[in-house]
Amino acid sequence: MNKISRREAITGIIGATAGVVTLSANGLASPEQQNAAMAFRGTHQIKPLPFDAAKLKGISEKIVKSHWENNYGGSVKALNVVEQRLAALLKEKDLPAYLYGDLKREELIRTGSVVLHEKYFANLGGNGKADGTALKMIEQWFGSYENWETEFKKTGNALGGGSGWVIMAFSLHTKELHNYWAADHAHNAPFSVPLLLLDMYEHSYHMDYGAAAAKYVDAFMQNVNWEEVNRRVEMAQKISLI
Numbered sequence: 001m002n003k004i005s006r007r008e009a010i011t012g013i014i015g016a017t018a019g020v021v022t023l024s025a026n027g028l029a030s031p032e033q034q035n036a037a038m039a040f041r042g043t044h045q046i047k048p049l050p051f052d053a054a055k056l057k058g059i060s061e062k063i064v065k066s067h068w069e070n071n072y073g074g075s076v077k078a079l080n081v082v083e084q085r086l087a088a089l090l091k092e093k094d095l096p097a098y099l100y101g102d103l104k105r106e107e108l109i110r111t112g113s114v115v116l117h118e119k120y121f122a123n124l125g126g127n128g129k130a131d132g133t134a135l136k137m138i139e140q141w142f143g144s145y146e147n148w149e150t151e152f153k154k155t156g157n158a159l160g161g162g163s164g165w166v167i168m169a170f171s172l173h174t175k176e177l178h179n180y181w182a183a184d185h186a187h188n189a190p191f192s193v194p195l196l197l198l199d200m201y202e203h204s205y206h207m208d209y210g211a212a213a214a215k216y217v218d219a220f221m222q223n224v225n226w227e228e229v230n231r232r233v234e235m236a237q238k239i240s241l242i
């Protein structure tokens with residue numbers, strides 16, 4: 001018998017009591033979705049990969065496509081289902097609050113997965129050579145690019161064999177730049193703008209490198225799209241002035 005996770009079990013149990021609508025084959029929202037309150041529409045769409053998966057250095061096309069389709073794509077679809085079920089169950093007066101809470105937790109985790117993966121894929125496909133406003137900010141806060149890269153990679157290597165994210169982020173509260181460790185999709189430094197994200201879940205590298213996570217971290221650095229990171233830095237700088 002196949003084992004199912006607690007998350008799958010909860011979704012399955014609740015799903016039995018609530019109708020769920022999904023996006024039609026052409027990606028358009030159904031009449032039910034169009035009439036739902038915006039928070040419950042569940043109409044998130046999978047964004048295309050912003051680079052040619054066959055052209056990354058040291059990260060295979062096979063793993064990029066699997067990651068994009070199964071892990072990221074799966075989270076987009078799951079988030080849509082969760083939002084729709086939240087709407088349906090809102091009307092069920094007898095539903096225990098803790099069951100609603102399970103779906104609210106799932107909403108947070110899936111939202112984190114969707115956002116972090118979209119940011120991750122968007123900061124890949126470059127030449128790996130830091131420049132511009134990002135490099136300037138890194139040098140300001142870390143003394144040198146080498147110092148920053150050593151810490152960023154060390155944080156990634158520390159997550160090898162498990163799961164999580166490394167997120168270089170600018171805190172809008174402290175107005176500081178740091179490399180933050182994140183245990184999962186729901187674990188971010190509060191009120192910070194993610195500038196460069198490294199996915200350290202095993203699904204990002206295990207097919208290519210097995211348990212040798214450090215090799216994946218090295219390969220990731222060669223593919224960073226610093227143009228995209230620069231755009232994010234400039235956006236963070238504008239927001240922090242508001």
Ligand SMILES: [Fe+2]
Nearest residue numbers: 071199201204
């Ligand atoms: Fe991932």
